[in-house]
Amino acid sequence: MQFTHNPLRARKYILACAAVTLTLFAASTTSASDAPQVKLGQEALVGTSSPGLSKFMGIRYAQAPTGDLRWKPPVPAAATTGTVDATKPGPGCPQGKSPWGMPSSNEDCLFLNVTVPHDGTGMKFWQRKPVMVFFHGGGFTGGSGDVYNADNLASESGVIVVTVNYRLGALGFLAHPALDAEDHAVGNYGLLDQLQSLRWVHDNIAAFGGDPDNVTIFGESAGAIGIYAHLVSPMATGLFQKAIIQSGAPADETLETAEDQGKTLAEKVGCPAEANSAAADCLRKAPVGKLVSAEATPIAVIIDGKLLTRPIADSLKAGEYNRVPVVNGTNHDEGNLIAAFMFDLSGEPLVAGGYDEALQGIGSFIARVGFSNAAIPAIKKAYPLSRYKTPGLAAAQVITDGVIACPAYETSRIMAKYSSTFEYEMADTDAPSIVAPPISFPYRAGHFSELQYLFDLSSITIKGTPDMTNAQIALGKQMRAYWTNFARTGNPSGKGVPVWPEFQQARSEPVQSLNKPQSRSVGNFAKEHQCGFWETVERK
Template identity: 40%
Template sequence: MIRTLTLLTAALLTVAHAQDTAAPTVPPTSQSAPSAAPGTPVRAQVRTGTLVGREAGGVRVWQGIPYAAPPTGDRRWRAPQPPAIWVGDRDASRPGNVCLQRSALGDGPTRGSEDCLYLNVNAPANANRAPVMVWIHGGSFRSGAGSDYDGRVLAREQGAVVVTINYRLGPLGFLAAPGLVGNQGAGNYGLLDQQAALRWVRDNVAAFGGDPANVTVFGESAGGMSICNQLASPLAAGLFDKAIIQSGPCTPDIVLSPLADALKTGAAFARTLNCPDAGAACLRAVPAERLLTTETPGLAFISFPPVYGDGVLPRSPQEVFGSGQVNRVPTLMGTNLDEGTLFVAPFGRDGRDIPLWQFWLLVGQLEGWNTLRVLANYPTRDYPTVGLTASALVTDGVFACPSSEIIRDLARFTPVYAYEFRDRDAPSVLKPSAAIPDYGAYHAGELVSVFGTPLTGLASPAQFTPAQADLARTIRAYWGNFARTGNPNGAGLPVWAPFASPGGTVQTFQPGRIAGTTSFDQEHRCDLWSE
């Protein structure tokens, strides 16, 4: 039972990138060295030296660009430091190391390196003060990489400079321990990495034809949660001009931790590493891979989530959004209709539906004292399987309703555009289970549309119907327009009204039908989750 609970809690907020799911059908990520980008060599002069990338198909690509010094040795668990200057040309035709990580459930091989603070730039060949879109990947704050995403189609279609970044993950990115407390607090090194990457973009993106005064940060799942946290971070003020948050509310208790609790977890983790005083010198001497293979004390939905109560996030995002003391930039934010199916599916892979006791346990973990009331509002008789009941609960309680509350708070102070992705036939290579016979509009199901490129183990645009391909182009046009102007609307697109309380409009996306709805909260039972 304890192992089952560990799997359940670990799976709940796992990113949907295929190699990071619990599904046994997903192939492992290759450990081989990445191949060089094809095309003609092309140079860019940044502050630290000359980069040589490749141009092909009207898009210039530079990969493996260091935006900070390697966070190794004495730099482990410190704010990122400036990258070194180099002499001569630096080959930028291959991605850099991904950040050290294990599979989503922590039982697979490691990949990557501590030396991982790299980013990639995709720019139209004729870019001149083009809008800039900086992608922050998901992965439950413990897996994923910027190089997992191909920004070339988005760059070519939307005339934007698309940047994808790495940031420190797991204990290397978010461990808070008493001996590591510094001027900016403890933990949140991954969030500091993101801020360092955004400063690098401000300082260098003009060399690629980008406009440093027009930067949009966008991300999904843990990447969206990261952006949500950056909206609440005083240290991120002025680092970006617009934000797109996909399936990434940062206010639920299960996706962040108060500093006091994080320090207790960190101290217990340090003891398991034979560092009883949680001292910095002892912890920095621990081999990096051992940090990943050591069991985290206690049970948590995210083993090492972002922390609030330090210099990066002095207050909880929920408090910041409620007070309006937020980084006020135009924001586009939304969720998918069936977020929960991806997380619940692994528990029906023995050919049976989820047992009722496991569903009750999930509700208890999420809701505590409110368990009975929640169960009364999600009767299993209303769904084909117990798994789909659990999925609806996860969708509403973890994603839809927290996002709706954030949207309402932000809309009081800045323009906000809300959406819901509703394509229940979204392509996928994920295998159904007895618990989840159909994934529907699943978590990350919109990503192939946003990027217009395949995502290994998840889906490919080649699977689109003509109507889905049209929807994907429309979504990219909305995202591109928003990056240019802060307004997703444009010629030939269905009108998308900004959100305005009460009764705010949420734009719904499905093939052949894009329309606004004012019943989002009622459909997701948000009255229940807001109490």
């Protein structure tokens, strides 16, 4: 079975535009010195402008998920009248301290930001610009959309970029028998938020000059896991037409497993584990701080029976997913940053005597792409400490190859059978480390490092980080062109950039190496990352 795309052409598009047509002529960007305005019904959003850009931040796309709405699917934002200040981002969702965003305890956090390129003619629904919607990473426990400044991504190629906040951690991904007995979709509240943001985009983006029938979703790390979920979810059908998966794996867990974790969390915050209204009431009254500090679950989404009906990998293998064009890729040294946070930045560098224990932790790091303790002897043989300068680098390579690179590569092989697929590896091993200080080994092209080539991440860049070289600046412009070409046409290749061949399922190649001085197609990805070995490892 293939999900239909429900393109919503002609009549539906005209009806969607009709609601805003009467007001667009009076409410659009005027000049660089005037605040840009967009009118949605009786609500006028007032944003900010800079040469070639209008920005609207802190736009509410759902009601505050507080009180009785905590652990409920998002409720669309209520219609309002009058002028609404859209010059500042809304608060991030509740989270602790992390490199990816600011700590927050504010549950009223379901906001998005829209960056619109323009040429001085304003924002008109007939412009039909491509739309890119970004879901941030951060392990489903940290981050916010406003961190990702999309000015260059939007202005260089004329695409509209939307960045989104969604519920995180215990407030976004909690399964508990008391909550799951209620009559609503359960567990994946953060993913339900993402879907609601896409509905908002479909209903409103024409007012900004965007095309609701040309939406590309993209996400990194946990955000990429969310993209996998939307690809296979029947609830997402028709809400997007293309997808970009950055440094993610199809990671999911059963509702039963998630409920066991939820019961443990409930007990930590002083609530019952039983499936009764008292337990649900207790959880909804629990302080945000307690919930944030108590969360500790694997990075995975939940097979809840509605948003996800079975394992992501099973749906992809059967071809039962939203068959849209896909870009899928990883970074050359994904594990280096992750190993840094696991070891060096959590206390001490990994030593040889701790290699077995480290592998045990890595095996349970991400659901579905982990491995059992029984596989550790074979992994140690394939990744002997003697081959690496430090034990930390050995562990990092296991993460790179076994947890991220090869699972993503194998998934591309599967999807290429059914839909256009383009595979990449960001391979600039001189990439600046912007969120972590120096450690016992180099970060190289680590996890998260590709995002600085797509977005301005100065708000979270640590002091003292070296500026990009001219060659890296050029690589960033090239990568942004690939991403926006794909959003526009479904193919990353285009004028002014090296050709990026489509991934061939039969040959499992080529992979586009994104690197300076010039990106190119390579055929040694699987060999370099020992993907043949990882095909033999039993996954959790």
